[in-house]
Amino acid sequence: MIIDGKKIASELREELKQEVLKLREKYNKVPGLTVILIGDMAPSQIYVRNKEKSAIEVGLKSEVLRYKETIDEKIILDKIKELNKDDDVSGILVQLPLPKHINKQKVIETILPSKDVDGFHPMNVGNLSSGYESSIPCTPLGCYLLIKKIEPNLNGKKAVIVGRSNLNGKPMTQLLLKENCTVTITHSKTKNLKAECLEADIIVAAVGIPELVKGDWVKKDAIIIDVGINKTNKGIVGDVAFKEVSKVAKALTPVPGGVGPMTIACLLKNTVECFKRSQK
Numbered sequence: 001m002i003i004d005g006k007k008i009a010s011e012l013r014e015e016l017k018q019e020v021l022k023l024r025e026k027y028n029k030v031p032g033l034t035v036i037l038i039g040d041m042a043p044s045q046i047y048v049r050n051k052e053k054s055a056i057e058v059g060l061k062s063e064v065l066r067y068k069e070t071i072d073e074k075i076i077l078d079k080i081k082e083l084n085k086d087d088d089v090s091g092i093l094v095q096l097p098l099p100k101h102i103n104k105q106k107v108i109e110t111i112l113p114s115k116d117v118d119g120f121h122p123m124n125v126g127n128l129s130s131g132y133e134s135s136i137p138c139t140p141l142g143c144y145l146l147i148k149k150i151e152p153n154l155n156g157k158k159a160v161i162v163g164r165s166n167l168n169g170k171p172m173t174q175l176l177l178k179e180n181c182t183v184t185i186t187h188s189k190t191k192n193l194k195a196e197c198l199e200a201d202i203i204v205a206a207v208g209i210p211e212l213v214k215g216d217w218v219k220k221d222a223i224i225i226d227v228g229i230n231k232t233n234k235g236i237v238g239d240v241a242f243k244e245v246s247k248v249a250k251a252l253t254p255v256p257g258g259v260g261p262m263t264i265a266c267l268l269k270n271t272v273e274c275f276k277r278s279q280k
């Protein structure tokens, strides 16, 4: 079974749209998302355009602030502080990667944790790992929702995460632990990755190596989530060898059309959640 991330994301956006209508009625106001985009890297431009389009589609107030590559760090930090105080802004996202002269950690820590729709602020990272309420990074949240759609009861399942990034691998681990999975985190230096993967009921591949996970690495009936987006001379491929794995796995996300659309839908979800928490 191919997991239709496009369709599931579209359903989530529709639910959010209805929720935003209700919030508008209740508070006479809609959640607002402000995205800061620095420089003109093509992938970031595309992501941000998609985010803006989807935000408007579900009825959010959407704003994109564009800065040139050479902008001073201080101007960005001051702008974030201004947005932190702005009641019309529920969520702030600074598109990564940043130019080298801008300190990513400083930028992330300047965003108010309650407006951190990426869930990257150390306060949100800590809250997630402690099991407290927090913003959850959009990509792992999207993966989690896809997994739950296929298998609502994850009790005791063995999950193998390939990749240990702050963006994906680590928060993914927290989400699956909360669902009582037994989670193994692996990465590019793991000794016998194939043997680890062969144990898994669920594999989340987020390591950035084209088609790393092969058909004979996968247990029959496993759920496979492919977070990879790798440019190769064959075009864009994931971290999973799609054709081989699709013959073995119970369910598998395609690239594109799997995790990608869910990431954006989850950003909108996080914006709505931040708004709701701010009204409490």
Ligand code: GUN
Pocket (backbone or CB within 6 Å): 093, 094, 095, 096, 097, 118, 138, 139
């Ligand atoms: N660049 C690629 N993915 C992301 C993301 O999830 N959040 C931000 N802020 N930048 C990104």
